[in-house]
Amino acid sequence: MGEVIKVGMADLKLCMSPNAVTTLGLGSCVGVAIRDPQTKVGGLAHVMLPDSTAVKNNGNIAKFADTGVDELIRQMEAAGASKKRMVAKIAGGAQMFAMQSKTELVRVGEKNVNAVKARLAMHGIKIIAEDTGANYGRTVVFYPETGDYEIKAVGKPVKKI
């Protein structure tokens, strides 16, 4: 077992086997895990918002579904991964509060999930598993060695997708 690399909110990290990469307490954000099964190069992005072009202050590219996914792929390719072989697993995108009253923020979790899916599809990367939506927070750990994506939630057994 290697070390576990931590990804913060609106952040992304590259991760090579045997290391693992984690992000804690995903709420409406989405944890996008991508892996090249052959080189075992992987990475995890913790994206907060669906669209970088909708926000003026968009300097932090890891924050958005579109630019975050692009950047993670770019870094993985630079580390020797091939986009053709890449596969993705995604988790998060919950709606934490029943009525998040502000109209633009309604279903932001769902919008994040959809934006991530659209961006991955644009790159031709298949999503092989997902655990998204619902109303609870998730901690995720991704293992590029096996491709396992572990999901922990309060009061629920650990799930592996």
Next chain:
Amino acid sequence: MANLDLNNMEGIYYDVLREIGNIGAGNAATSLAQMLQTKVDISVPKIELLDFSEVGEAMGGEEKIMAGIYLGIEGDISGSIMFLLEEKAAHVLVAKLMGMTDVVDSHEFSEIEVSALGEIGNIMTGAYLNSLSTLTNMKIIPTVPDLCIDMAGALLSVPAIEFGTMGDKMLMIETSFTDEQTINGYFVLVPDLPSYEKLLSSLGL
């Protein structure tokens, strides 16, 4: 009022926001003391403009279980406010409010506890917003609050996403009150960007 940039907020704007936080949190703690009919010592609130990556840490870790009460703000300004309590503090407050002698020690909150917590959140955020309204002479109307008990990181993702449309930092106010034991509560106030400017200009800035 010049362009307000949350990423580069310094000097007087920050001081003003601090002061708003101070007064709001002080008022909220006073309301809490009245509700519990006890004397509560209030520490000077700690107000920080944090990077998203630091927010979870500041509350004791992203996975720490907390109770979050979240509501929208309408009227002259718009946005939202969240009040967070550590799980244990939530149990302690609920027990006091309901006159129970034993504090529940579990991850579970019963229906009546959840309802009491919602009421605590209501009073705390209401007192906070009232002082903000008095200070700025603006009409500030809270929407119906909603409660969620989960990991701090997951709860905070909601206001963080709102801050995220404006910059890469969020304003957090930590307030501690001590009665028999110290209880830490946190306020996260998120006016949207035009509202920030309204708030500051109402104070003559």
